[in-house]
């Protein structure tokens with residue numbers, strides 16, 4: 001049976017016993033008056049506790065729970081345990097919610113939760129960055145007023161979009177976002193944004209690259225194709241035409257060959273599976289060989305000099321360095337009008353060393369300098385083509401230089417000439433090997 005029932009029954013029984021004991025001594029009326037008084041005291045006790053309970057219920061803090069006495073002790077204790085249980089489950093729920101929020105905060109993607117009327121309920125820091133929101137200020141605001149992107153507004157109205165939208169962030173800059181809108185629950189939506197700037201940039205570079213290569217191949221192919229068609233259409237071959245066209249076709253074929261070779265070199269350099277070697281490379285020997293190449297390329301049109309002030313070697317891949325330095329030398333010859341000067345040098349520079357090619361050629365205007373090493377970037381397309389350029393030379397140089405932890409420095413002045421220097425840090429410079437000394441002795 002319930003403890004309160006038993007306790008109350010006991011107390012009433014005691015009241016009855018007291019009245020029975022008082023009866024023979026004090027008479028029936030006094031005994032009944034005593035019983036009534038005791039019952040009234042019991043009632044007062046209950047009312048007092050009821051008042052305390054109702055006061056406490058107005059602000060039910062466990063620490064403010066009054067101490068009960070008698071039967072009320074158990075009632076208040078039960079309240080206390082109930083509250084403790086409730087507190088514990090509340091704090092468990094809060095912790096879970098905070099965990100979810102922390103996970104949302106740490107997400108690399110932006111996340112905005114909007115209600116059925118597109119009002120922001122919650123957003124993480126990445127979304128603040130992507131859409132220029134401020135969680136503290138903007139919760140409860142219409143997301144469409146803050147994110148002024150017509151495509152997002154349209155997608156929200158359409159209750160979500162199956163495919164991600166690709167858009168430029170309205171906050172300016174180069175940020176490109178992929179935004180997915182997912183409806184969930186009754187009319188609520190998740191707006192998930194991802195920064196795809198790098199992916200889009202690579203995609204644009206890939207498209208540009210394919211367009212450039214096709215463009216470079218089109219001219220030689222058109223020339224060769226045109227001649228071949230004309231010859232094929234002739235009933236009797238015209239020896240004069242063949243004599244004229246064969247050298248032209250051969251020039252165009254060579255141009256394509258050079259282009260393909262440069263492309264293969266670039267792709268070899270770019271592929272991560274082809275790490276740079278760390279052989280000791282005899283740069284003075286390369287410089288001497290390139291000096292002779294420059295003389296041959298110039299065919300007496302320029303004054304070519306070689307200044308070897310350092311005997312340092314560098315650690316790296318000889319073929320790559322030879323090809324990079326060769327590109328600089330060939331550019332100097334190609335972009336320096338007859339009568340100009342070209343000087344090759346290899347010098348110590350602090351604890352490192354620098355290979356430089358200086359010319360007194362046409363020079364380059366300052367606004368072109370930052371883009372020179374981009375693939376297919378040319379200041380004067382016609383001049384580059386006329387001299388057999390592919391537009392890939394300096395891109396190759398840049399890759400080789402990077403792979404050798406070196407730096408490419410360019411200084412130039414229009415009409416006065418240019419200087420391309422490859423600066424090797426101390427870490428790349430190695431001592432001339434002993435066997436090389438023995439050979440040269």
Ligand code: ADP
Pocket residue numbers: 327331332335359361362363364372377378379380384385388389390391392393394395418
């Ligand atoms: P290209 O095959 O066209 O020479 P590069 O990548 O080697 O391609 O060079 C890119 C562009 O930089 C050239 O088209 C040219 O306009 C400019 N350039 C490179 N070297 C020189 C130089 N020594 N003097 C003037 N312009 C140069």
